[in-house]
Amino acid sequence: MSEEANPFESLQGQIRAAGEHVDVSEGELRRLSRPERLLSTNLTIERDDGSLDTFRAYRAQFNGDRGPYKGGIRYHPGVDEDEVKALSGWMVYKTAVVDIPYGGGKGGVAVDPRTLSMDELERLTRSFAKELRPIIGEDKDIPAPDVNTGQREMNWIKDTYETLENTTATGVITGKAIDSGGSEGRVRATGRSVMLTAREAFDYLGRRIEGATVAVQGYGNAGSVAAQLLESELDANIIAVSDSSGAICDRAGLDAAAVRDHKDRTGAVTDYPEADEELTNEELLSMDVDLLIPAALENAIDADLARQVSADVIVEAANGPLTPDADDVLTERGVHVLPDILANAGGVTVSYFEWVQNRQRFYWSEEKVNRELKRHIVDAFDGLVSAFEEHDLRNFRTAAYVVALERVLRAYREGGTWP
Ligand SMILES: NC(=O)C1=CN([C@@H]2O[C@H](COP(=O)(O)OP(=O)(O)OC[C@H]3O[C@@H](n4cnc5c(N)ncnc54)[C@H](OP(=O)(O)O)[C@@H]3O)[C@@H](O)[C@H]2O)C=CC1
Numbered sequence: 120m121s122e123e124a125n126p127f128e129s130l131q132g133q134i135r136a137a138g139e140h141v142d143v144s145e146g147e148l149r150r151l152s153r154p155e156r157l158l159s160t161n162l163t164i165e166r167d168d169g170s171l172d173t174f175r176a177y178r179a180q181f182n183g184d185r186g187p188y189k190g191g192i193r194y195h196p197g198v199d200e201d202e203v204k205a206l207s208g209w210m211v212y213k214t215a216v217v218d219i220p221y222g223g224g225k226g227g228v229a230v231d232p233r234t235l236s237m238d239e240l241e242r243l244t245r246s247f248a249k250e251l252r253p254i255i256g257e258d259k260d261i262p263a264p265d266v267n268t269g270q271r272e273m274n275w276i277k278d279t280y281e282t283l284e285n286t287t288a289t290g291v292i293t294g295k296a297i298d299s300g301g302s303e304g305r306v307r308a309t310g311r312s313v314m315l316t317a318r319e320a321f322d323y324l325g326r327r328i329e330g331a332t333v334a335v336q337g338y339g340n341a342g343s344v345a346a347q348l349l350e351s352e353l354d355a356n357i358i359a360v361s362d363s364s365g366a367i368c369d370r371a372g373l374d375a376a377a378v379r380d381h382k383d384r385t386g387a388v389t390d391y392p393e394a395d396e397e398l399t400n401e402e403l404l405s406m407d408v409d410l411l412i413p414a415a416l417e418n419a420i421d422a423d424l425a426r427q428v429s430a431d432v433i434v435e436a437a438n439g440p441l442t443p444d445a446d447d448v449l450t451e452r453g454v455h456v457l458p459d460i461l462a463n464a465g466g467v468t469v470s471y472f473e474w475v476q477n478r479q480r481f482y483w484s485e486e487k488v489n490r491e492l493k494r495h496i497v498d499a500f501d502g503l504v505s506a507f508e509e510h511d512l513r514n515f516r517t518a519a520y521v522v523a524l525e526r527v528l529r530a531y532r533e534g535g536t537w538p
């Protein structure tokens with residue numbers, strides 16, 4: 120394996136690559152390549168046995184030119200400052216590419232939540248919420264779920280914030296449970312945009328998605344919903360999936376929902392009784408499939424692995440799953456990569472719908488949420504393709520950053536000296 124790429128440097132390279140095709144000054148590019156603000160703190164909680172433990176925690180507010188900072192909160196041992204900075208920057212360009220009125224932020228705690236009891240997790244989350252309280256708010260910075268967080272953690276943060284502020288502020292966080300102001304369709308929104316992006320991409324490339332073979336790395340919120348929707352709505356054939364325990368494969372096709380049930384019951388996709396064989400994650404990523412969906416963490420595919428990738432199309436459900444060198448190798452090899460900032464933007468798009476519903480105190484049906492989500496993703500895909508063709512770009516990622524950078528730049532300039 121080559122040396123691990125720094126995700127913050129990866130993000131900066133992606134912005135610079137787009138900058139070559141956009142009328143942007145060096146000063147503007149520098150401004151739009153680093154966070155405006157970073158909260159870096161320690162959370163000390165009492166363990167159930169009475170001892171104290173301390174965890175590093177961060178919130179990066181990368182850019183607010185287009186609206187309040189927006190982005191998830193991750194609980195994972197690998198969380199560090201550069202990861203959070205990168206993830207917050209990706210949010211800026213993601214919200215811009217789907218044209219929703221937000222900037223970008225991201226937070227995280229360096230913790231393996233599986234080592235905490237539910238009570239300890241609640242104390243940790245409420246402690247983080249107290250640290251976040253001065254810098255978040257319905258019109259300031261609106262967190263949401265990411266890896267290893269979900270409705271439960273979002274509700275704890277909302278409750279802590281509202282208690283300390285002595286008010287109701289339903290829109291201070293998104294990804295909440297439905298009866299606490301959550302939106303229909305949010306839980307499945309990230310997977311849904313992955314499915315929609317795959318459908319649009321296959322159509323554009325003149326390929327059939329019906330019956331297409333698919334491998335999915337990571338079987339959490341993003342990966343397992345994408346797999347289920349690709350199967351149920353587009354008749355794609357999910358032949359391999361994985362999680363941190365390993366990968367399973369059935370070349371005749373897995374039942375994506377049944378694998379999810381098995382993982383919910385046992386905690387892992389491995390040992391699924393209907394699977395033909397078990398593989399390593401590396402073997403899954405180099406399988407000969409029509410569509411590969413990395414849906415776990417950053418840097419899943421480096422240059423060495425990229426040379427072994429046999430998929431024709433990659434749709435990035437995870438944020439930053441390719442190292443920059445892997446991206447170059449895949450571009451040169453003619454593998455079509457649909458970038459994270461479009462493909463997984465369904466999550467933040469429905470978070471936006473949730474926030475709109477919270478502000479209006481008027482709630483939408485799931486059918487309306489899904490219809491609006493489809494419109495945003497299809498429009499964003501069309502915008503990306505227009506930029507790709509107009510600038511004769513080397514890959515779809517640069518096209519997405521060109522569209523997004525132009526939008527962020529316009530907002531920045533309109534806030535200061537008009538061109
Ligand atoms: N949730 C959301 O709304 C959004 C998520 N994303 C991105 O999608 C990605 C996944 O997030 P999400 O689905 O929410 O997170 P989850 O915590 O729900 O799922 C993550 C999955 O990745 C698996 N995983 C972790 N490490 C590895 C590994 N080395 N090899 C294979 N699988 C691994 C986990 O396995 P195990 O279950 O065994 O731990 C789990 O199945 C992240 O990059 C996130 O930033 C992007 C936009 C929105």
Ligand SMILES: O=C(O)CCC(=O)C(=O)O
Nearest residue numbers: 190191263265466467470
């Ligand atoms: O729903 C949101 O606001 C953010 C989701 C997120 O963290 C992401 O898109 O990476």
